[in-house]
Amino acid sequence: MTPAELSQAVLSAVRSAVADGELVVPVPEQATVERPKSREHGDYATNIALRLAKAAKMPPRAVAEVLAGRLAQAPGVARVDVAGPGFLNVVLDTAAQGDLARQIVEAGREYGRGDAAKGLRINLEFVSANPTGPIHIGGVRWAAVGDSLARILRAAGADVTTEYYINDYGVQIDKFAATLQAVANGRPVPEDGYRGAYVDEIAKTIVEGNPDVLGLAEDEQRAVFRREGLRLMTAEIQRSMEEFGTHFDVWFSERSLHESGAVERAIQRLREQGHVFERDGAIWLRTTDFGDDKDRVLVKADGDTTYFASDAAYYLDKRDRGNETCVYMLGADHHGYVGRLKAIVACAGDDPEHNIEVLIGQFVKMLKDGTEVRMSKRAGNIITIDDVVDWIGVDAARYALARSSTDSTLTLDIDVLTSQKNDNPVFYVQYAHTRMCGVQRNAADLGIDKGSAGDFRPELLTHPRENELLGSLAEFPRVVATAAELREPHRVARYLEDLAGRYHRFYDACRILPFGDDEVTDLNRARLWLAEATRTVLANGLELLGVSAPERM
Known part of the structure; x- marks a missing residue:
């Protein structure tokens, strides 16, 4: 029995009491059921x-009562x-609780998915770094968390809809073009220009692709370096x-807002709302x-529009x-x-408490040998996404960046995240998955099959470690729904680490496969169902974080 099914049973009890006249209350739409902290209080509790x-x-x-x-x-x-004071503590019968393993295995990839956010149309914009250089460490955090x-x-x-806003209009783009032009002509980089080996690479590529560019007039040159520099940097x-495994449905150009007249139309719409002066x-x-x-x-007194106009x-x-x-x-x-974004929403006649959400992420730093790493060989004084991937890999980077609340500053230790030890959180979770895959391979080598759903005997799963593991598996749909509601992916990561720990304890306490020539029992098969259910949930959770679920490590 899942928490959702038990919640419906609670509501049915309320309806029955109301129908019999023992309670005179409106029947609520939902009933909360949770795993109590102490197993002495039953399998679930409801308030x-x-x-x-x-x-x-x-x-x-x-x-x-x-x-x-x-x-x-x-x-x-x-x-x-x-x-x-009035809590209801519920104890499930063993078969009802154990049958969750069958439900999970049969649901497969769909287990954990639900409709808590059904009907919502959300535009999720993240990273959106200026196309004037590689993605730096702060953007890498949003790439992992946003995706x-x-x-x-x-x-x-x-x-x-996931979206990347390309800031390809304005002063910073002019500085980028001027930098590329200066480098290509062998002149010093402007004082407020960009530095790093990547600038030299892009300038060289532009000249190779446009051999006549250095013979053009200064303004014409600048236009070529602006156009081609933006194209190459955006492609990069x-x-x-x-x-990095991060996909955007839409790459939206800021310049397109100006060229299409959208900025002027937006100002006129806001004027009609009565808030422009x-x-x-x-x-x-x-x-x-x-x-x-x-x-x-x-719009400034000189007629130039501002970044704020583009934002509107x-x-x-x-x-x-x-x-x-x-x-x-x-x-x-x-x-x-x-404040200014919410004000735009209100000025447009929308609800700033519903139509917009602004999430702020804190800084990230990286340690190597106990010392903070500050520099990139290619980009100069910033750490780039390619640096992070080179140092620790995509899986470790995505998991480590997504497993902590964005409200807090994050420190990533390269030595920990490249080790195959339990203090490396991504290794700990992935290893649990590979351990289950190993059990499946061993079972296949021994000719042992968990059997059909009709042969599954969930009532045999009575060990405390089995009960603990089943309770954790039952929580996965609620964890996903809560992470979506609160916009907190780290809840999924922390859940997976807890689940991996519970599986390791189950594995150590409960023999899954028989010893030697011992007969295969229904308990062995039931535990194979439970192991497969756990593997399914770990794989589903890792997929939500964009992290692989390897079969071998």
Whole structure:
């Protein structure tokens, strides 16, 4: 029996009590059931009686007493106890709990997926680094977290579009073009230009592909270096993202907003909403009406539009494409953007508490031999995504970056993440998966099959370690739904580490395959079902994080 099935049994008990007139309450849409911290309190506990007590005008324990007898009659429930102020502690019969292994194996890749976010159309924008250099370590964190979040939201039923916003318009792009032009002509890099071996590589590639470029007039040269530099750098970023396992459905050009007239149309729409005004020759958006610390300039007195105008046009474009909620994943140095982005939403007539979410991620640093690594051979004073992959690999990088809350600064130890030891979290989880695959191979070599679902005897899974493992497997759908709701992929990673630990303890305590020439028993087969169910959940969880589930290590 899964927590979802038990939740429905709880609601059925409430409906029955209401129908018999023992409770006069509205039947809730959901009933929360959770694994208690202590096994002495049963397999699951629910606070439904405490929730209904006020509406029922009865003490919570009295409500619990009404529900306990009905819930105890549900198939698969062995006993229901009333505890504390009115909790219902539920003990499942062994067969009902063990049958979860069969359900998981038969569900396969679908186990853990649900509809908690069904109907939501979410635009998830992340990384979006300027195409003026390789993706740095902060962007790598968002590449791992953002892609994992997209997978988790989809598993929860949401319709998700992942998007990379290419900042290919404005001052930084002009500086990038000027840098490439200077390098190609053998001149010093401008004081505010870009540095690193990658700049030399791009400039050289542009000249090789455009042999006549250095003979053009300065302005014409600059245009070529701007166009080709952006193309090459964007292609480089796209390559890095794909090799990191991060896919974007949309690569959106900021320049396209200006060339299509979308910026001007956005300003006009905001004007029609009554929030645009003019002062000192500039055009402003009155964002202070909606909590921003100051009003924002859309068009400067010299006629140039601002980045803020692009941000406004970009948000409106996302909404016009049918996205209900626009999620922005920004770096630690973008805290100031939260208020202004929410103000844009409000000025556009939308709900800033529903139509936009801004997630802020903290900094990342890397250690080698106990010392912080600060430099990249190719990019100069930044660590790039390719550096991270070269040092620790895609799996270790993705897992390590996704397993911690983005609210906290993260330190990655290269020595730990390249070791095959249990203090390396990705190794610990992947090794548990390979261990299960090894059991399957050994069983096949011995000619042992777990048998059909009809032959499976879940009531034999009575060992405390089996019960512990089954309880953890039952939690996976709830963990996925919660990670999607809270936008916290690290919950899946931490769950997998806990599950791996429970499997290792089960493996050490419960013999899965018979010794030597011992007869194969139904208990051996039941444990093979349980091992396969655990392997399935580990593989499903790793997939949500974009990490491989190897069969051998």
